[in-house]
Amino acid sequence: MRDAEAxxxxxxxxxxxxxxxxxxxxxxxxxxxxxxxxTKAMIHYYYDSKERLYCEVLRRLVERRTRRMDGLNLHxxxxxxxxKLFFSDLLGELHNRPTTPSILLFEALQNRGRFYREISAASxxxxxxxxxxxxxxxxQFRVDLEPxxxxxxxxGMVVFYICTRDNLSSLWSMDADLMDSEHYRAHVDxxxxxxxxxxxxx
Amino acid sequence: MRDAEAxxxxxxxxxxxxxxxxxxxxxxxxxxxxxxxxTKAMIHYYYDSKERLYCEVLRRLVERRTRRMDGLNLHxxxxxxxxKLFFSDLLGELHNRPTTPSILLFEALQNRGRFYREISAASxxxxxxxxxxxxxxxxQFRVDLEPxxxxxxxxGMVVFYICTRDNLSSLWSMDADLMDSEHYRAHVDxxxxxxxxxxxxx
DNA sequence: GTCTATAACCTGATAGAC
DNA sequence: GTCTATCAGGTTATAGAC
Numbered sequence: 001m002r003d004a005e006a007x008x009x010x011x012x013x014x015x016x017x018x019x020x021x022x023x024x025x026x027x028x029x030x031x032x033x034x035x036x037x038x039t040k041a042m043i044h045y046y047y048d049s050k051e052r053l054y055c056e057v058l059r060r061l062v063e064r065r066t067r068r069m070d071g072l073n074l075h076x077x078x079x080x081x082x083x084k085l086f087f088s089d090l091l092g093e094l095h096n097r098p099t100t101p102s103i104l105l106f107e108a109l110q111n112r113g114r115f116y117r118e119i120s121a122a123s124x125x126x127x128x129x130x131x132x133x134x135x136x137x138x139x140q141f142r143v144d145l146e147p148x149x150x151x152x153x154x155x156g157m158v159v160f161y162i163c164t165r166d167n168l169s170s171l172w173s174m175d176a177d178l179m180d181s182e183h184y185r186a187h188v189d190x191x192x193x194x195x196x197x198x199x200x201x202x
Numbered sequence: 203m204r205d206a207e208a209x210x211x212x213x214x215x216x217x218x219x220x221x222x223x224x225x226x227x228x229x230x231x232x233x234x235x236x237x238x239x240x241t242k243a244m245i246h247y248y249y250d251s252k253e254r255l256y257c258e259v260l261r262r263l264v265e266r267r268t269r270r271m272d273g274l275n276l277h278x279x280x281x282x283x284x285x286k287l288f289f290s291d292l293l294g295e296l297h298n299r300p301t302t303p304s305i306l307l308f309e310a311l312q313n314r315g316r317f318y319r320e321i322s323a324a325s326x327x328x329x330x331x332x333x334x335x336x337x338x339x340x341x342q343f344r345v346d347l348e349p350x351x352x353x354x355x356x357x358g359m360v361v362f363y364i365c366t367r368d369n370l371s372s373l374w375s376m377d378a379d380l381m382d383s384e385h386y387r388a389h390v391d392x393x394x395x396x397x398x399x400x401x402x403x404x
Numbered sequence: 405g406t407c408t409a410t411a412a413c414c415t416g417a418t419a420g421a422c
Numbered sequence: 423g424t425c426t427a428t429c430a431g432g433t434t435a436t437a438g439a440c
Binding site: 191 | 225323360365402
Binding site for chain 1: 415
C-alpha cells in the first residue's frame with residue numbers, strides 16, 4: 001500500500017470490526033492484520049500495542065457518536081419530538097454500525113468499564129438525559145421518571161435486539177436475519193412506540 | 203475433596219462465574235479450577251473439554267429459568283398482573299445471578315448463538331410472548347404491539363442495566379455500585395413502570 | 405479421584421532485513 | 423513503510439503416578 005494514513009485508517013476499521021465480535025481479550029491482532037491486508041507488525045508500528053489500538057477505536061467511536069448527537073440540536077425541539085428524533089437517528093446509525101454497542105458491552109463485561117471511564121464515555125448519555133429532564137420539567141413526561149435510569153433502560157431496549165440477534169433469530173425462522181430491512185423496520189417502530197409510551201405522562 | 207458429585211457441582215458453579223465474566227473464548231480453565239480448589243485436570247475428567255463444560259452451564263441456566271417461569275403460573279393472572287409478576291420475579295432472580303444475562307450476551311456476540319440454538323434456549327421467551335399475546339387479545343394491551351419484538355425490547359430494558367453497570371456507574375458517582383439495594387430498587391421500579399406503560403392500551 | 409508434568413499449540417510483541 | 427523470522431509467555435488437553 002505504501003500510504004501511511006490509508007494503512008493506519010484501514011487497521012482502525014478492521015480493528016473496530018474485530019473488537020465488536022470478540023472484545024479486547026478475544027480479538028486477534030492476526031485477524032485484524034489479515035483483514036487489512038498487511039502484517040501484524042504494522043499494528044505495532046502504528047499503534048504500539050493491542051490495548052492502545054483498542055483505546056483508539058473506543059475514542060473514535062465515542063467522538064463520532066457525540067458529534068452526531070450535537071448535530072441533532074435536540075434542545076430546539078419539544079421533548080417528545082426530540083425523543084423521537086434521537087431514537088430514529090440512533091437506530092439508523094446502528095443499522096450501519098451494529099458493532100458499536102457490542103464493543104461497549106464487551107468493555108463493560110470484560111474490562112469492567114476501565115477504558116470506558118478513562119475516556120469519559122458516559123457523556124454518551126448526556127443529550128438523552130437532558131431531554132428527559134426537560135420533558136419532566138415541562139409536564140410532558142411522567143413526574144416519577146428518574147432520568148438516568150430511564151435513559152439507560154431506553155438504550156437497552158434499542159441495543160439489546162441488535163446485540164442478541166444471533167441468539168434470537170429462531171423466534172422468527174431458523175435462518176432469519178434480524179438486521180434485514182423488514183425485521184429491522186419492525187424493531188424501529190416498536191422501539192419508538194415503546195419509548196414514547198414509557199415516558200409519557202398519563 | 204474426594205466427593206465426585208460435590209466436585210462436579212463445584213466446577214459447574216465456578217465455571218458459570220467465569221463464563222459470565224469472559225465468555226467461552228475468554229474463560230480460563232485454570233481460573234475455574236483455582237476457584238474450585240482442584241486442578242485443571244479435574245475439569246477434563248468430569249466434563250471432557252471447556253466447550254462441553256460451557257454447554258453444561260448453558261443447559262443448567264436455561265432449565266433453571268424455565269422451571270422458575272413455569273412455577274409462576276402466569277396464565278392464571280390478568281395479562282397486566284402477569285407482566286408485573288414476571289418482571290418482579292425476573293429482576294429478583296437477576297439480582298442474585300447477574301451473570302446469567304452476561305453469559306447469554308457473550309454467547310450471541312462471540313459464538314453467534316451457535317450453542318444457544320443447539321439447546322433451543324429461545325424458549326426463554328415463550329411465557330413472556332404468550333402473556334403479551336393474551337393482553338392484546340383481551341384488549342388490555344396496544345393492538346399494534348408485536349409480541350416478539352416487544353418481548354425482546356422489554357428483556358433488553360431489564361438486563362442492559364445489569365450488563366453495562368460497570369460502564370455506567372459514573373453517571374452516579376465514580377465508585378457507585380449499581381447492584382446495591384438502593385440503586386437496584388430504583389431500577390426495578392423504573393423497569394416495571396416502563397414495561398406496563400409501554401404495552402398498555404391508551 | 406486427584407495430582408504433577410508435559411506435550412502441542414497459539415498469541416502479542418520485537419528485531420532486523422529490504 | 424512493510425515484511426519475515428523468532429522469542430517469550432500463556433493455554434488447552436493428555437499421560438501417568440499416587
